[in-house]
Amino acid sequence: xxxxxHALLSSSPGTTRExxxxxFGPADRGxxxxxxxxxxxxxxxxxxxxxxxxxRLAELEASGALRGEIVLLxxxxxxxxxxxxxxxxxxxxxxxxxxxxxxxxADVAARAxxxxxxxxxxxxxxxxxxxxxxxxxxxxxxxxxTELQSLRRALLGLAIDAEVVLDLHCDNEAVLHLYTLPxxxxxxxxxARLTGSRxxxxxxxxxxxxxxxxxxxxxxxxxxxxxxxxGRPIELPPACVAVTVExxxxxxxxxxxxxxxxxxxxxxxxxxxxxxxPPPALPDLACEPxxxxxxxPVLAPHGGVLVHAVPLGTRVSRGEIVAEIVDPxxxxxxxxxxxxxxxxxxxxxxxxxxxxxxVLKVAGREPVRSGKLLSD
Ligand SMILES: [Zn+2]
Numbered sequence: 001x002x003x004x005x006h007a008l009l010s011s012s013p014g015t016t017r018e019x020x021x022x023x024f025g026p027a028d029r030g031x032x033x034x035x036x037x038x039x040x041x042x043x044x045x046x047x048x049x050x051x052x053x054x055x056r057l058a059e060l061e062a063s064g065a066l067r068g069e070i071v072l073l074x075x076x077x078x079x080x081x082x083x084x085x086x087x088x089x090x091x092x093x094x095x096x097x098x099x100x101x102x103x104x105x106a107d108v109a110a111r112a113x114x115x116x117x118x119x120x121x122x123x124x125x126x127x128x129x130x131x132x133x134x135x136x137x138x139x140x141x142x143x144x145x146t147e148l149q150s151l152r153r154a155l156l157g158l159a160i161d162a163e164v165v166l167d168l169h170c171d172n173e174a175v176l177h178l179y180t181l182p183x184x185x186x187x188x189x190x191x192a193r194l195t196g197s198r199x200x201x202x203x204x205x206x207x208x209x210x211x212x213x214x215x216x217x218x219x220x221x222x223x224x225x226x227x228x229x230x231g232r233p234i235e236l237p238p239a240c241v242a243v244t245v246e247x248x249x250x251x252x253x254x255x256x257x258x259x260x261x262x263x264x265x266x267x268x269x270x271x272x273x274x275x276x277x278p279p280p281a282l283p284d285l286a287c288e289p290x291x292x293x294x295x296x297p298v299l300a301p302h303g304g305v306l307v308h309a310v311p312l313g314t315r316v317s318r319g320e321i322v323a324e325i326v327d328p329x330x331x332x333x334x335x336x337x338x339x340x341x342x343x344x345x346x347x348x349x350x351x352x353x354x355x356x357x358x359v360l361k362v363a364g365r366e367p368v369r370s371g372k373l374l375s376d
Pocket of ligand 1: 040102169170
């Protein structure tokens with residue numbers, strides 16, 4: 001295992017932070033996987049999964065079982081890790097800018113296309129290794145005027161040439177679920193089966209450039225940018241399978257869950273031939289993929305005590321009562337209905353909420369939302 005340290009831009013004199021990446025397996029085979037935890041720095045389940053992965057990857061490396069490089073970032077967000085305010089960990093938003101740590105990753109396809117055009121203009125086909133090198137260079141050239149921008153550049157630079165990117169997150173309270181591009185579903189389906197995912201939410205464009213999309217969408221965007229510049233169709237495979245893995249809720253932190261999640265991720269890598277041995281048997285799918293535009297929130301119409309009415313993971317029907325908001329001052333009880341047929345896959349963990357709070361989310365089949373599809 002090789003440990004690499006990536007210095008972030010110092011935001012003020014006397015302060016420095018660094019991102020640390022752990023590299024397992026051979027780096028000279030042209031195959032790379034990146035797994036990172038806690039980009040939202042207060043989402044802890046991924047940290048414990050990274051702990052179990054670290055030990056297992058060291059064993060697999062020692063036995064010569066790794067067929068490519070596996071990069072593990074146990075703490076993907078050193079800026080957010082240090083953001084404690086009045087005894088609360090604020091790990092989702094950068095306190096300096098107010099920006100979500102999992103948004104605004106750069107689209108580097110246009111610059112990578114520019115780098116590739118001179119060779120391709122002579123009629124050559126796109127070589128995946130060269131395309132990956134161009135994407136790496138485009139990342140390295142990104143401007144970074146703040147510590148946060150330098151963190152985003154470092155993270156994207158480590159991931160952009162990987163064939164698999166697994167970004168480990170969690171929701172407030174949730175069943176395990178995934179986010180990915182629709183075109184990647186055939187390659188993500190084994191991961192959904194192995195992790196027992198209860199929802200898979202798919203979007204071409206989620207809005208505001210989350211990390212997984214910046215990695216996976218780089219390939220179709222690169223193909224489109226090259227086709228425009230060269231005036232001929234360019235065939236490129238979806239060469240990066242990037243998935244946001246939501247490891248249930250923020251308090252679902254046990255060694256049993258983390259060890260079995262780590263094993264599921266390694267089995268997915270074995271299924272892809274990144275870990276030696278026979279491919280694992282795939283369990284049945286626990287859900288069907290649904291459009292992110294069909295995931296509908298239920299909002300609190302007024303403040304009060306939130307009382308959930310059905311367990312997480314329940315398949316609910318449109319109009320079914322899924323929660324109540326209780327106003328102990330006025331004595332009112334407002335029932336909240338599911339806006340669609342689907343799986344209640346995530347919900348608010350606080351039990352007192354303000355008007356407008358998203359109290360739960362139901363994954364429906366009909367794509368009815370548009371615009372920015374992710375929560376703030
Ligand atoms: Zn998150």
